[in-house]
Amino acid sequence: MTQPAAEPHDSPGRLWELLDDGQRKALRAEAELRRYPAGTVIIREGDRSDWVLILMTGRVKITSVSTGGYDAVLAVRDPGDIIGEMASMDGSLRSATAIAVEPVTGLWLSARAFNSVLREQPGISVVLLRIITSRLRYANSRRTEFGDSTAAERIAAILVDLAERYGVPVADGTLIALKINQRDLAGLASASREAVARTLRALRADGLLSTGRQRLVVRSLNDLRQLAPDDR
């Protein structure tokens, strides 16, 4: 799989890429390398556990049980990102579930070791703060952008985001190089599965998208952008 594109929405970037050599060395000194096969539930929502994983290879999807009772995808985390920092920093239960979409390797640190490195290297905390601030900004913008939008517009916005982050040029457009199903799209767009199926059908009919088994090709990113809510 190709390297992910930079995150949209002015993200500061991924933790590992933002650290200097000394900061990386301090984390590495306290870490164990752990591996998780594709499909592993690495973190389970509601569990009481406290450790972090800095992803070195493989992607992870972050899901949370929605009011409808199914798992809604909140985000996809890429190599360089950290997961598990929330419970490790505030001692609360795990806020979401993290599932390996691909085989994952990462640097694992207990919360105690992680917090002690943060105390020794306050620069890492500053980077983390920037990342968490950007996540809140993104959540806020999603709420306002998505507030008045239709399900079809939200789905279009999510497809644009995914194509920008994970797009690989192919003969007929931009392939979203990420295993994602209609249920995942529904979670990301806060839409029903029926709305996703209907919207994908309409986009296919309009020649904006082609779909196969877990294969999505955006045929015209510009046209799709026109359908997404305005202030993206």
Ligand SMILES: Nc1ncnc2c1ncn2[C@@H]1O[C@@H]2COP(=O)(O)O[C@H]2[C@H]1O
């Ligand atoms: N909205 C989100 N965007 C990205 N990552 C998240 C989001 N919500 C939760 N997570 C990650 O999922 C993890 C679940 O365990 P924690 O609550 O310890 O820490 C959480 C974060 O690392």
